[in-house]
Amino acid sequence: MKSGDIFGYAFGAIRLRKLRAGLTTLGVVIGIAAIVALLSISQGLQISITDQLQSGFATDTLIVSPSSGGVFGGIGGAAGGSASDFSLFVSDVDLINDIDGVVASAAIVQKVSYIKATDQTVTAYVVGVDFATYSQIYSSTFVAESGEILTSPESKTAVVGKSVSDPWENGTLICSVGEIVEVVWTNTTVRPPVNQTVEVTVAAVLAEIGGLSLTGPSDYSVYLPIEDAQSLFGTEECDRIIVQLTSEDDETIESVSEAIDELFDAQVSVTSPTAILSIISSVFSTVELFLAGIAAISLLVAGVGIMNIMIVSLMERTREIGLLKALGMKSRTVLAIFLSEAVIIGLLGAVFGIGLGWALALAAAQIFTGGGVTAATGQAAASTGFVITPVLTPTVLLGAFGFGIAVSVIFAIYPAWRASKLKPVDALRYE
C-alpha cells in the first residue's frame, strides 16, 4: 500500500470521530503549549536578568568583600551587616595592588543616604570611590553625560547617576551640574541615631547605564571622592574592593583570587562577575529543566489518553481490521495505519500547541512587563527597562515538535501492534 494511501486512510478514520480525535489532540496541545510557554518565558527571563546584570559589568574584574557579606550582602549596603569581626579597609587597596596580575584596585565605601536638593529629596546609594581608578576600571560606564569627572577631584564634589538627577525621565531634574545638594546619612550605630550631613557640588551627571548594576556603576548612586565619603561615614573600612586584572582569562582570575584569599587569611570572598553570570545561568538551567519536566508530565498524561482512545478505537474497528486483512492487507500496513493516526494527532497537537504556548508566553510577558516586576525594582524611576521578551529557540521549537509526535507515536505502538496481530478470522467474527 502506498504511504499516501495509508495516511489518507488514517486521516479518514480520524475525521470520522472528530470530537474524540479533537479531545485527544487537545491533550497534546495542552502539554506542548505548557512546555513552549514555560520554557520561552523562563529563557526570556534569563536573558532579561542577564542583560540587567551585564550592564556596567567589567569581565576583567574581581570583587573582594568580607566573606560573610559577599557581593550580594555588599549591595545591600548598611542593611547587609557583616556577622564576623573581619573588615576590609580602604588602605587594603595598596596590598592588593602589589599582587601579580592586578592592574589597579578601588575601594568602595557605600551607604544608603538621602540626597536633598532645593525642594526634593531622593534616596540613593552614596558611594565613595577613587575617581581616577574607578573611571579607569569602568571606562565604558563611569562616563559623564554632562559636566566632567576629574581624576583628582576637588573635595565635596559629586558625580551623580542618571536616575538620581532625572528620576522621572521627564526633564524634571532633582539636580544638575553646578548645583549644590545636601547628602544626609543617618548613623544608626549610635544611640540615638544621628544625621551626618555634607553639602556637595554636582560636578558631573553620568550617562545612563541601565540594568541593575550588580557590581559596577549604577544609575541610582551618588559618587563622592573616597576621602569625603570616609569622613561623612566616619569610617576607615570599606564595603568592597574592585580589582582590575591584566587579563580576563580564567588563569589570571584563578591566580589573583587565590593570592587575595591568602592575603586576607581566607576571610574575604573573591567573586568574579563572570562567575556570577555562570551561576545564574546554571540556576536557570535547573529551573528550566524542572519546568520542562512538569510540562512533560502533562504531555505524558496526553500520551496515556492517546493510548486509551486508540485501544477503544481498535476494539470498535476490529471487524474493519479483519476485513482489511481478508482483503490482503499485511500486518505491517495495519500497524502503519494506526501509527499514522497517532502521527496526525501528534502533528496537529504539536503545531497548535506551539502556537498556543507562544501566545501564552506573550500574554504572560505582557502581564509581567506591564505590572508588578517594574514596580518591584523599587527606586524612583518608573521604568528600569526590565522587559521580559519570551524567547523561542529553535531547540525548544523542534524539541516540542518532536516530543509531541514522539509521545503520540510511542503510546500508540501498543494498540497499533495489537491491531496488526489480530487474526483475520477472529476479527471478522468479533461483535
Place this chain on the structure above:
Amino acid sequence: MAMPIVETVNLRKTYILGKVPVNALCGVNLKVEKGDFIAILGPSGSGKSTLLNMIGALDTPTEGKVLIDGVDISTLNDNRLAEIRHRVGFVFQFFNLIPRLTALGNVELPLSIAGLSKNEKRKRAENLLEIVGLTDRMKHKPAELSGGQRQRVAIARALANDPSFLLMDEPTGNIDSKTASDIMDLVQELNEKKGVTIVMITHDQNLAGRAKRIVRMLDGTVFKEVKQ
C-alpha cells in the same frame, strides 16, 4: 488434468470453546477446479464457514493441508498469507463494507492495498461497478444503498484484484428473495461468461440449484457431493 485451484487434504480444525474441544472439521477432502461453481449446503454448525475460512487463508488448519494454487498455506508466514489473500475474493453475508467510504472507495480499497496508482484504481473500480450494475451509485455510501446494492458493491470489491476464485459466505442470507435472485443471476453470469471460479455457502436449496456442484456437509464432514 490441470492442477486444482484449491485442494484440501484430510482437513481438520479443532476449536477450544471454553475447555471443551470442538471438532469443526473432521477430515475434509475437496477439490476446486478452474471455472467451478460449488455450492456448500449444510445446517448451522456443520463446518461450512470454517471450511470457507481455511480455503480463503483466513484461518489455519489444525491438521491436514490446504493447497491454494498448489501452495500449502500452513507453511506460509503472515506476509505471504496476506499475498495469498490478494488472490481470493471474499463476499460476506453482512457485506462488511467500510461505512465512511463511498461505493467507489470500497471497491478501490483492495486496489489500494495492492499498491495501484490513483488513476488505475479509479478506472478499474468504475469498470467493476459497471459490471455489477451500479454505475449510477458510485458516489453513494453504504448507508445510502439498499441491501442488494451493498452486496453488489461487495462483489465488485471481491473481484477487484482479479482473484483466482470467489468465496461467498451466504451472499444472499441478508437480503430479500427477489434481490437474492438478482444477485444469483449476477453470480451465475460471472461464472458462465467471465469464467470466475466460485465457492458459495448457502442454506437455500433453490439457490444451491444454480451451482454446477453441490457439496453437502454435516458435522464437519462432506457426506454427499452432487454434480448437476
